[in-house]
């Protein structure tokens with residue numbers, strides 16, 4: 001090829017990521033070829049010895065020249081050099097780079113997915129630990145970014161934990177889609193050699209064999225599914241990142257981001273910028289972009305293999321890395337986070353966050369219809385707000401005046417009942433419905449979250465152990481046959 005064209009179309013650099021997987025696919029394929037007597041035992045032995053040697057040397061054993069196009073050709077060249085073309089040339093019998101690359105991507109992605117899951121589980125663990133210390137920490141909850149109702153910091157953290165565990169669940173589902181073996185599809189239409197597809201899949205620890213060979217080489221929806229799951233996970237995390245930077249500002253002042261996770265300004269001596277949260281927010285943009293980029297590569301792409309597919313793979317790795325790194329660093333930040341409990345409480349108290357509870361109390365104690373109670377409290381709050389008074393300063397006269405205006409009569413509520421309705425702690429504790437912010441209920445949520453997280457961790461462990469076992473066995477079998 002013309003040198004510039006060769007460089008332009010080569011994937012050697014981004015292929016470094018799948019090096020070990022490519023070697024593994026070759027090992028499994030060579031073992032199967034020998035077992036099926038498609039190539040002589042002693043040729044397979046020489047090939048396997050060379051591949052094991054390459055596995056031990058690592059990527060530095062390869063010469064990744066762009067004119068080789070990709071890592072698949074570089075591995076083959078390595079084998080030729082050691083065994084001669086007569087023997088090494090048999091390795092590519094009944095396989096193509098098309099099924100090989102799809103298989104290698106899946107092998108690498110399988111492990112990478114587990115790393116991302118672990119990072120998100122670590123984040124959940126950090127959030128739960130922080131929540132456990134803050135089940136009594138009153139804070140204002142927001143809707144429309146306006147103070148809405150009082151809640152607790154733990155209730156807020158718990159909300160994110162549920163989202164992140166659903167994200168882990170989506171990644172587990174993506175893992176299932178990834179865990180299927182394309183090998184044997186060759187270019188797309190398979191081969192007339194008597195290969196054993198199930199055997200290769202088994203040697204590589206895949207749960208399934210792709211059932212249609214055209215689909216096996218031409219599809220990347222396992223990557224799309226992964227990237228979509230990562231995009232959702234990052235979108236969830238970006239909301240937390242946004243709030244952490246917002247709340248650490250002087251305007252909100254509800255949390256302190258520790259120095260280790262902030263950076264100063266080069267000119268403004270007073271500054272402490274929440275850069276970790278900002279970068280996490282921005283990484284989300286990249287992960288979303290990668291998803292759209294990948295969807296766009298796949299859109300209207302003819303079956304089966306086209307080199308377009310090669311351009312999609314680096315976007316997949318970029319999303320995986322960004323998500324894993326973001327979750328890992330955010331977990332550390334959350335562990336070091338300091339909520340400003342007094343400020344949180346003060347903000348919840350200042351902004352009539354208890355108004356809904358007061359309206360509810362009018363319904364319960366004074367027998368008002370909720371709509372009337374809503375209007376009465378609305379009038380009370382509007383007036384007190386104009387006069388610069390906070391919720392704690394509302395009194396029976398306010399109630400009397402508002403109810404006379406709105407419903408034309410006085411309402412029967414004692415000062416004690418009024419004060420109770422305005423009490424932040426009581427207001428939160430009273431919301432002990434399932435899922436609510438009452439300390440007791442949130443403690444139950446945290447227990448449930450821990451149980452769920454533990455189950456996800458167990459699945460990760462089971463999958464990791466299975467992969468390690470398969471990798472060890474594959475090398476053992478290759479060494480045995482290479483002797």
Ligand code: ARG
Nearest residue numbers: 011070097098101307309310
């Ligand atoms: N480098 C390619 C990729 O990453 C491997 C398959 C190339 N196949 C081909 N027919 N040129 O997707």
